[in-house]
Every structure is written in structure tokens, then in C-alpha cells.
Amino acid sequence: MKTNLSPKMIINKLILIGRDKNYIVPFSSGLNIIFGDSDTGKSSILNLIDYLLGASEVNMYDEIEMHGQYALLEINLNDQVYTIKRDIFDSNAYIEIFKAPVDQINQVFPKEYGPHSRKEGPSGYLSEFLLESLNIPRVKLKQAPSKVDSKMSTLSFRDIFKFCYMDQDEVGNKDILDQKNHSVFVKNKETFKFLHHLLDDKITLLQEEIGEKNRAKQSIIQQFTIVSSFLREARLESMESLEDKFTQLKEALQTVDLEILDITQSMKANSEQDEEIRKLVIDKQGQQDNLSMSRMYKETQMDQNLRLKKDYLQDIDKLTASLEVIRKMPKNESHHINCPICDSELKAAKFNEIFSHYDSTSIEQEIKSLKNRAKELTALIEQDREEILKLISEADTVQDEIRRAKELLDIKTQDFVSPFIAQRDILLRRRGEITEEIKRVEYLKKLRNQVNDLTKRSDQLANQIEELNSQLEILAASAPSVDGVLGGIGDILNDFLRKIPIRNAYGISISKNTFLPVVRDKDYSKLTSGGLRTLVSVGYLISILRNSLGSQTNFPSLVMIDTVGKYIGKTKPKYLSLTNQAEDRAEGLSDPLKYKNIYDYLISMCEDLLSKHDFQIIVVDNDLPENMEEQLEDNVVKKFSAVPREGYEIGFIDNATQRA
Known part of the structure; x- marks a missing residue:
């Protein structure tokens, strides 16, 4: 049986609803690979996922703008499946969330959430929904941790997701996690501490979170009592009764349709x-x-x-x-x-x-x-x-x-013909009555689902409260040390870099000052080789994920990286000025074996840990290492080619005009 000590977040499916067709990308636990030629929409897939999880904008390249309407994301949050729906043309519009898989969203009422802190939806904010669903405490972080009277800023899901997703500009970037922006970097460091339970006031914050969840649970119980009383007075049937009635109505509708078809055929025969x-x-x-x-x-x-x-x-x-x-x-x-x-x-x-x-x-x-x-x-x-x-x-x-x-x-x-027309009119009226009754029953089923959802929500809060109480007991007994947490993540990073391997793999750790990697006793920002920074930044995210699987953290079980091959013999011209090419050559980063070893490590990690824990790694790249297509075949979810090629799609928007 799989157990996750940290929050579980798994992407099941991304769907871009289009004018002519829908564009679907399925995902699964473990390693998911998207690869193909440049400008085929690979990065847009991760960009859309990021947008559906609260990013302020989506990369609207021409094909998406021409063919897309809105996007859906089916996601598993702590074993509860939700579908998130967001308008891709209006980032300020409410975000709808259905407590159901994509194929069942017409059976439930959606809740509307504000996309950012400046706009609250009828049901609150998207960030609060995601944190609550992942059972991550909603806390405030000090803006100046060294000051006793420091102002506080609210931790959002977007702060946490910075440690889950690196786009192609961030991979191998010197200023990873906004080091040059002091105020943002300070919050990022506080977020890192929060993710690994290193905040000094963690116990107080947990107690506050437990109190909030208890109040929320009491509020739901009151709502349930009121709604249940109303439904009893309205004599609303049980869900089982409604399901039976729905089945009977569907059968009756089918019978009427057959009778209408028989009459139509008889009318046709007589009219010959x-x-x-x-x-x-x-x-x-x-x-x-x-x-x-x-x-x-x-x-x-x-x-x-x-x-x-x-x-x-x-x-x-x-x-x-x-x-x-x-x-x-x-x-x-x-x-x-x-x-x-x-x-x-x-x-x-x-x-x-x-x-x-x-x-x-x-x-x-x-x-x-x-x-x-x-x-x-x-x-x-x-x-x-x-x-x-x-x-x-x-x-x-x-x-x-x-x-x-x-x-x-x-x-x-x-x-x-007139007798047939009269009979047909009667059947059509009957069909209309049955259809209206089906709609009514569907609406009542949604009401029942809403009541059941209140019950489930109450149970979910009870479980979350119990889990938080357990965390509180553990923290009270033995709060984790900074050295222990950073040492654990540093050991995983050291193992990753030695298996690549990098040259002179020594002095590998996590800095106590920046919480960023140190290699050869040099801070990450001092590394001049873009290729080495790529390997270290990729290893950093993987190490944080791997550490969270065996420890109690607030880190969701998802990592997305675009592009893992950056600076490793595949550098785009626009990034050449951001690396020391002589250093890249000295590091031997054009060796295809290093590129292959990244994927070997990810495959080995999945083989070792997927039987015990649920987690997900989504990577985007321009191609796969040589001779690994067959080995990675089960992990590839999409492969694109700018020109027609057997087994490949021409791009994410696969019905767009072929690129010149």
C-alpha cells in the first residue's frame, strides 16, 4: 500500500477545449516525458498546467489563440479528484472547480474561486482551495525574519509551486528563485523553511490551523443540518431512489424513441x-x-x-x-x-x-x-x-x-398519414415530458451530491485535523533541525550529481544562508558553467521531491522541468550569453552519457519508490537520449514533430496549419 508522508498532488489529465476539437494530454504517476521539435507547443503544456494552478497568465502562442476556448485540469489532491476549469482569454475571470473527474463534471455544481488575492470568488480564493485540499496550513511568513516586529505576508500556493516548476528560462539560471530580488528571495527562503517545518513558530501556526479547521468543520455541520432539514421537509428522495428513477426515465425515453421511429417508418411506407x-x-x-x-x-x-x-x-x-x-x-x-x-x-x-x-x-x-x-x-x-x-x-x-x-x-x-401524425404528436409530447423529468432528476441528484459533499467535506476536515494533531505531537516531541533537513536534501543532490557524473564532485551541500545548492564549496550563483548549473538545478528540485517522500513536509509530490537538456550540448542561441562556453567544454557536458544518466536516474527513482509513494515528474525536452526511445516508450505522453513523421503529432494543436 502506498503512503505519502507529504501532500499528494498528481496531474491526471490536461484538456484544452477547442473550437473544432479538444486537445488532451494524459499523465500518470512517475515519470512523464514530452519531447519534440522546437515551436511545437511542448512548453505550452506545462504553461497551461501552471496557469490552471493559479499563474497570472498563459503563453498565448498563435495556434492556441486561434483554436482554443478554455482549459480543464483533472488533478488528484490527497486522493480526491477535482477538475479545474479556467478561461484562457480572461485571466481575471473566476476559476471553476468541480469535485469530480472531467467526465463527470456535468453531475455536480462547480464552485467559483478568485484567481488571485486581488479578486475573491464566491467560494474564496484558488490558493486557499489548493492549500486546504492538500492539507497545507495557511500561514503568514515574516517579511524580515531577523526582526521581532517584522510585518507578515500570507503564504500562497504560488509561493510553494516555485519549488515544483522550473520553466526553460529558470533551468540553469544563475538567479534561480529570484536571488537578485531581495524581498522575493527572502520570502522564497521562508517558504523553503515552511516546506520543511523549519519555521520557529511552526507549532503555534499548526495550532492556529487546527483551530481554523475546527471552526470550518462546525460551520459545515451547521450547513448540513440546515440543508438536511430542508430536504426532509421537501421530501426529496434518497440518492438511490433518484438513481432508480433516472434509470427508469432513461428506459422510458428509449422506448418512446423506438415508438417514434416505428411510426416514422410506417408513415414513410404509406407515403410511397x-x-x-x-x-x-x-x-x-x-x-x-x-x-x-x-x-x-x-x-x-x-x-x-x-x-x-x-x-x-x-x-x-x-x-x-x-x-x-x-x-x-x-x-x-x-x-x-x-x-x-x-x-x-x-x-x-x-x-x-x-x-x-x-x-x-x-x-x-x-x-x-x-x-x-x-x-x-x-x-x-x-x-x-x-x-x-x-x-x-x-x-x-x-x-x-x-x-x-x-x-x-x-x-x-x-x-x-393523419392518424400517424396524431400518434407521433402524442409521443413527442410524452418525450418532452420525460426529458424535462430527466432534467429535474439530474438537478435533484446534484442537490443530493452537494449534501453528500458536505458530509465528505466534514469527514475530510476531521481527517485533516487528526493529521495536523499528529504533526503537532511529532513537532512537539522532536522538531526537525536545519542541519538534518539540509543534510538529507544535500545527500540526495550529492548522489544525483555523482551518478551523472560531474567532474570533481565534492563539496556538495545545501547552503544554510540561501537554502540553494553548493557545489565544490561554491554557492550555486558562483557556478559559471550553464551546463553545470542545469544539472545542479534539476538535481535540486528532484532532491527536494525525493526528500519529501520519506519525510513529513509541506511539499506537494509534483515536479515539472522544462528543459532538462539546456546547456548540455543543446543550448539555444538566446541562452549562449548566459553561460561560459569554455567552462561547459571543460566540464565535458557535451558527453551524451551525462544526458542519458539524467533519465537513468529518474527511471531508477521511479522503480525504487513508486511502489511505496505516489509522486509525479513531468519533463519537457527537445529529444530523448540516444538509444533510449524504446526504454522510455511507456513514459512518453506526447512526442511532436514540426514535419509529418510516423508516430508523431505535428504539435500540441495538431490540426493547425503546418509550419513552414
């Missing part, structure tokens, strides 16, 4: 004999549509001819008037006439000069030509009119045929 009539109606309607289109075309054509004829007649009138003017022009050029508009005197010579270029013969010929065209148009218009009347008559005939066919179809439908 009416198919010829329906086909006739469809054909006639198509014929009627064609007649309407032909009529529209003819009417448009006739309208155009009428307009053209009108233009011709207007031109004839104008030419006739011109001809009349020419005929009446005075022959005597000395003759004077008066202007019909202004009554001024005009000489006939001037008048004849203006109109001399007009030829009456050409005008008469043009008039004759226009009259012939108008006559032709008259004939075309009459022809169009006759064809339109013919089309109207044909359309009326077809409409009458459609009407008679529909009347016959209505009679047959009334005789054969």
Missing part, C-alpha cells in the same frame, strides 16, 4: 404510394416556373419594343416638322419676317442661310425608313402580346392541374 402524385406536383411546379420565366422574358422584350417604337414615332414627328419648315421658307430673300419668339425682324436671306444645308428629300427618305421600322416593331409587339397571352393560358392550365393533384394528395394524406 403517393410518390407518383408528389412527382407530378413537382414536375408541374417546375413547368409552371418555366412558363413564368418565359412570360417575364416576353414582357421585357415587348416593353423594349414599345419604348423603341415610341422613340421612332417621336423622331418621325420631329422630321415632319423640319420638312414643313423647309417647305414654308420664303423664296424672296429681300422679304422680311418677324421672329416668332422675340418679334424682332429677320431677313429671309439670313433665314435661308441658316437652313440651306437641309435637304427635304433626305428627310423624306429618313421619315419613310423610320415608318417602316415602326411598322415592323408594331408587328413584333403584337406577336409578343399573343405569346404572352398564350403563356398565361398555359400557366393557368398547369396551376389547375397542380391544384387538383394537391387536393388528391391531401385526401390520401388525411386518410393514411
